[in-house]
Amino acid sequence: MRGRFVARRLVLLVASLLVASFVIFAALYLAPGTPLAALSGGQPLPPGSAQVLEQRYHLNESFLAQYWYWLDNALHGNLGISITLRENVSTLIASRIWTTAGLVLYASVIIVVLGIGLGIVSGLRSGPLDTSVLVVTAVSAAIPAFVAAIALIMVFAVKLGWFPALGNGTGFLSNVRHFTLPAVALAGASLAIVARVTRAAVRAEGDREHVQTAVSRGIPARYVIQRHILRNAAIPITTITGITIASLIAVAAVVEVAFSLNGLGAYLVQAAESKDIAVVQGISLLLVTAFVVVNLLTDLICAALDPRLAHRDSPR
Amino acid sequence: MSTVMAAAESSASRRGLARLRSTGPAGIASAAVIAVATFAAAFGPLLAPYDPDLPNLSLSWVGPAGGHLLGYDFEGRDVLSRLVAGAQSSMLGPLVVVILSVTAGTLLAVTAAWRRGVSDTAISSGLNIVFAFPGILLAVLAAAIFGAGLPAAAIALSIAYLPYVARVLRGAALKERGQPYVAALEVQGASATAICLRHVVPNIGPLIVAQATILFGYAMVDLAAISYLGLGVQPPTANWGVMISENKDGLLLGHPLPAVAAGLCIVIVVIAVNVLGERLFEQARAVRG
Numbered sequence: 001m002r003g004r005f006v007a008r009r010l011v012l013l014v015a016s017l018l019v020a021s022f023v024i025f026a027a028l029y030l031a032p033g034t035p036l037a038a039l040s041g042g043q044p045l046p047p048g049s050a051q052v053l054e055q056r057y058h059l060n061e062s063f064l065a066q067y068w069y070w071l072d073n074a075l076h077g078n079l080g081i082s083i084t085l086r087e088n089v090s091t092l093i094a095s096r097i098w099t100t101a102g103l104v105l106y107a108s109v110i111i112v113v114l115g116i117g118l119g120i121v122s123g124l125r126s127g128p129l130d131t132s133v134l135v136v137t138a139v140s141a142a143i144p145a146f147v148a149a150i151a152l153i154m155v156f157a158v159k160l161g162w163f164p165a166l167g168n169g170t171g172f173l174s175n176v177r178h179f180t181l182p183a184v185a186l187a188g189a190s191l192a193i194v195a196r197v198t199r200a201a202v203r204a205e206g207d208r209e210h211v212q213t214a215v216s217r218g219i220p221a222r223y224v225i226q227r228h229i230l231r232n233a234a235i236p237i238t239t240i241t242g243i244t245i246a247s248l249i250a251v252a253a254v255v256e257v258a259f260s261l262n263g264l265g266a267y268l269v270q271a272a273e274s275k276d277i278a279v280v281q282g283i284s285l286l287l288v289t290a291f292v293v294v295n296l297l298t299d300l301i302c303a304a305l306d307p308r309l310a311h312r313d314s315p316r
Numbered sequence: 317m318s319t320v321m322a323a324a325e326s327s328a329s330r331r332g333l334a335r336l337r338s339t340g341p342a343g344i345a346s347a348a349v350i351a352v353a354t355f356a357a358a359f360g361p362l363l364a365p366y367d368p369d370l371p372n373l374s375l376s377w378v379g380p381a382g383g384h385l386l387g388y389d390f391e392g393r394d395v396l397s398r399l400v401a402g403a404q405s406s407m408l409g410p411l412v413v414v415i416l417s418v419t420a421g422t423l424l425a426v427t428a429a430w431r432r433g434v435s436d437t438a439i440s441s442g443l444n445i446v447f448a449f450p451g452i453l454l455a456v457l458a459a460a461i462f463g464a465g466l467p468a469a470a471i472a473l474s475i476a477y478l479p480y481v482a483r484v485l486r487g488a489a490l491k492e493r494g495q496p497y498v499a500a501l502e503v504q505g506a507s508a509t510a511i512c513l514r515h516v517v518p519n520i521g522p523l524i525v526a527q528a529t530i531l532f533g534y535a536m537v538d539l540a541a542i543s544y545l546g547l548g549v550q551p552p553t554a555n556w557g558v559m560i561s562e563n564k565d566g567l568l569l570g571h572p573l574p575a576v577a578a579g580l581c582i583v584i585v586v587i588a589v590n591v592l593g594e595r596l597f598e599q600a601r602a603v604r605g
Contacts, residue, residue, distance in 0.1 A: 012444070020448045024457070031461045038461075121544035142586040144537040145580035146544045146560060154572050165568060254541045258564075269545045270451075273591035280460040283451060292448050 005303055005310035013296050018029035020288045021074070024281050025067050028057075031277070035059060037279050040083055054271035056080070068265065079282035084274050089282040092267070097286075099168060099263035100252050102175065107190075107252075108125060108245045115191040116237060123233075124206065124225065137192035145251050148185040156181055166260040182259045190244035194238025197240040201233035208232075234305050242298025245292050335522075339595035346595075349588035356403035364397035368554045377571040389563050397583055402554035406582070409470050409549070410535035416474035418528045421481030426512050428482070429489035440486075443479040449475035450598040451538050466539075468568050469548045473538055481527060488520040522600035529593035531602075533586045540582050561597035 031038040036045075039053050054060060057080075073079070081091035122133040143151075157165035169178035205211060206229050216223045253265025260266075260307050264283050271279035303310040336347055338602075356363060365383070375392030378384075386395035428439040451473050458472035459465070492498065493516070501511050517524070542548035543557030551558050559578035566575055 016448045019445045023449075027461050034327060107420050126319050138591065139583075139587060140588060142533070142537075142590055143583050144541055144579075144586075146541060146557075147583055150560065150564075150567060150572070150575050150579050154576070158568065158570070158572075193434075247450060250452040251541070253452060253456070254545060257545055268456055269547065272456045273464065275460060277460060280457065284457055287450070287453055288448050291450055295447075 002303070002307070002310055006300065009296055009299060013292055017289060017292060018193045020292075021071055021285055022067060024284050024288070025070050027281060028277060029063070033312065038275075043083075043194030051307045074282075074285060079285070080275050080278035082271075082279050084279075086270075089278050092279065093282060093286065094263065096262055096264050096267055098254070098260055100249075100265060102187060103179055103182055103252055103255065103261065103263060104245070104248050106179050107187040107248055109242065110183060110187040111191045111194055112241060114187075116198050117236070117240065119195040120202055120230070122195070123199040123202025124229075130199075133195060137195050139192075141189050141192035141196065143189055145185050145254050146258050148188045149182070149255060152181045152185055153259075168262050179261075182255045182261060186248055186255045190248060194237075194241050194244055198233070198237045201236040202229055205233045206269065211221075235302055235309070238302050238305060239298060242294060242301070246294040246298070249287055249290050249294070325333055335596075335599065338599065339592065342591050345356065346588035346592040347586060350592065353403055353407055353585050353588075356400050357407035358404075360403045360601040362403045364400045366394040366396075366397040368397040368401035369552055371552075377566060377569065378570070379573065386577050387571075387573055389559070390566060391562075395574045395577055398554040398559060399556070401578060402556050402559060402578070403581075404555060405466065405543075405549045405555040406536070406540065406557070407585075409466055410532050412470045413473045413477065413535040413539065414528050414532050416471070417477040417481055418524060418531065420474070421478050422485055422517065422524060424478070425482045425485035426489045426516060428486050430508060430512060430516075431492050433495075439482070443482055444599060445537040446475060448478040449476055451534075452541060455538070455542045456545070456547060462548060464547040466543075466549050469539060469542045473535055477531060477532065477534070484527060485520060485524065488523050489516060492516045492519055511534060519582075522596065525593075526596035526600050529589055529596055533589040533593065536586055536589070 001241040028035045028038050035057070036050060036053060036059060039057065040049075058066050061069075070080075077090050079093070081087065082089055083090055085092060118133050118137075122130040140148075153165045156162050163181045164178050164311070165181075167178060169175045211224060211228050214228055215221075250265070252263060253269055255261070256266035257269060264286070268280060268283040268287075270276075271283070327429045327433070336343065339347075361368070370393060372388070372392035375388045376390050377388065378392070379387040381387065384394050384396065386399070389395050389398065415589040424439050424443070454476045455469045455472040458468040462468040486575040498511060501515065539548055540555075540557030540560075543555050544561045546561065549555040549558050551562055563571075563574035563578070566572055
């Protein structure tokens with residue numbers, strides 16, 4: 001049963017990635033003008049390069065055949081050539097991917113540790129801490145990453161000078177220093193949402209009859225919390241954490257621009273501005289894949305935590 | 317006829333007011349903030365004390381002084397005027413997104429819940445594929461294809477939000493579909509469209525309104541982010557997202573006010589929308605049980 005659940009999820013993943021890749025490929029044809037014009041970013045091409053592009057994208061064959069060639073190339077790591085930088089898109093992506101991955105990972109750690117931690121603490125005990133967590137998270141859930149970036153740069157980079165305001169840094173320690181403010185800006189709103197959902201889940205489980213019974217029987221609080229409250233609250237907590245971490249993959253673009261980090265998202269925005277379509281397609285494909293994979297992992301972790309989910313699961 | 321309509325309208329608005337009052341002081345305060353922002357969005361360009369688009373480079377980065385409460389921005393334009401005028405594009409964009417995606421989402425959800433079977437499967441799997449595209453990414457894609465601008469970004473976001481809207485509403489519509497009154501109406505020969513439009517949609521109405529309110533907050537943040545990235549509203553048009561990005565250098569130069577003020581506008585409206593939306597959700601849930 002578990003195996004079938006995983007298998008079906010994998011098939012669904014591949015299916016939605018196939019359709020998503022089709023949409024991303026079709027961008028060439030959705031753009032006003034000919035695909036050749038779209039590929040060249042609307043600039044006039046010397047006849048030689050037009051021919052090269054035509055050949056590389058098989059423009060004289062049918063639409064589906066072109067998609068097939070493109071997908072086949074993409075699966076083999078060949079995402080075409082950037083029209084502005086005249087370099088392989090995969091090379092360009094490879095040099096930036098670790099910035100984005102590091103940023104998202106750093107922010108994820110902050111979300112998991114602080115978001116879930118605060119949520120559990122304030123869910124278990126009412127009082128001034130709980131109230132302040134509620135108020136602070138209500139406000140910070142409404143602060144977009146680029147506004148958080150302004151505040152962080154203003155306070156921690158300009159006023160206090162604890163962290164650099166811009167750039168990637170070189171070497172591991174310098175990277176961590178350079179990535180701290182961006183990661184906090186990226187994590188902020190998601191952290192608040194995770195904390196709120198965690199708090200609500202812990203509260204809901206704590207109020208349930210079997211927990212009250214366990215408490216009144218004198219079972220030590222530590223066991224009640226571990227075995228009854230957290231075990232059951234783990235599902236909604238995992239779900240919201242997974243969803244918010246997946247959403248960071250796209251929002252990272254905003255943070256990278258705000259802090260002048262040399263990552264995939266910032267590059268995607270720059271490519272969209274200059275209509276460098278091969279780059280836009282390559283990065284979009286990568287980000288969509290990462291987004292879908294993180295969502296799948298979340299589902300699988302939930303099913304592992306609560307095997308009933310795998311049984312109950314029906315095609316949505 | 318017109319008196320009947322007026323009476324119906326006033327009773328509807330009275331009900332709306334009662335619902336608003338029951339959201340508590342935080343709900344009322346949020347509604348007040350939203351009302352002010354909406355007023356600025358409607359009449360912003362008329363209310364602005366100075367010309368929001370008139371640059372004067374000799375005044376760039378000058379702080380608050382003599383009637384210019386928030387000082388001047390990087391091009392020497394009055395910040396307060398730009399904030400008030402910028403309410404228009406900052407509020408109108410999310411409104412369009414909400415209308416488009418809630419309308420389409422309701423339509424899809426009710427259709428899926430009503431017909432079930434193949435239609436439901438088709439709609440659900442279609443939405444699952446859309447779900448693979450995060451809103452901001454779809455908006456950037458749209459900008460790359462159709463060129464930067466508010467329309468492309470708004471349409472892209474409306475599509476990206478569809479799965480989230482439709483998933484919640486489909487569940488509610490499914491529940492409604494199973495109610496005995498629906499079966500009774502069917503037996504009486506009422507058409508599917510009539511039952512859906514006159515009964516199912518109004519009955520899940522509070523949930524739709526709550527959903528739309530929360531969605532407005534998301535749309536506002538995402539559209540501001542896209543404008544901040546330079547792919548949405550284009551300068552020199554006044555817009556809160558654009559103002560943050562064009563005055564970004566002020567942070568390092570020691571003139572944070574223009575960017576911070578624009579950021580605060582976004583945050584305050586989004587907090588208000590979130591608080592109100594959360595209250596409306598609780599109400600909808602309490603009513604539906």
